Amino acid sequence: MRPLPDALRNVYSRLTVTPVRKGVALVVGMSILVTLGACSNVSALTTERVAQSDASVQQAQQAVGRSEAGAVELQQAKDKLNDAKAALGKDRQQEAERSAAQAHLYAELALAKAQSANARKAADEVLASLETLRTESERTSPTQR
Secondary structure, three states: OOOHHEEEEHHHHOOOHHHHHHHHHHHHHHHHHHHHHHHOOOOHHHHHHHHHHHHHHHHHHHHHHHOOHHHHHHHHHHHHHHHHHHHHHHOOHHHHHHHHHHHHHHHHHHHHHHHHHHHHHHHHHHHHHHHHHHHHHHHHOOOOO
């Protein structure tokens, strides 16, 4: 039997979200590892990489949410993750690892785009607040004679 605790610890440690979401991701990761562990010709490392990619996709899903920023990349990550899981089911280790790596990269890109959009939105809000303050200060300050 493969060493599941190490694999689960790696999935759990990769998540940087709330404890409730970590628990959900841990349960999902564990179920994936148990399911994929039944594959006899696939290495534990490949199974772990697919599980890590799954965690990355879930993290990106939470970050992207309903926004458009990163939505395309998130869908590509999900597609590649499904490809990786299918390859594991067919004992195609190299294909599974390649698809898992691609899923992870697409998920990271989706996460970066979502974070960038959020930062851009926050910066725009700060600039709008500064402009409002400037306008208010010009209106309330005494004019020079």
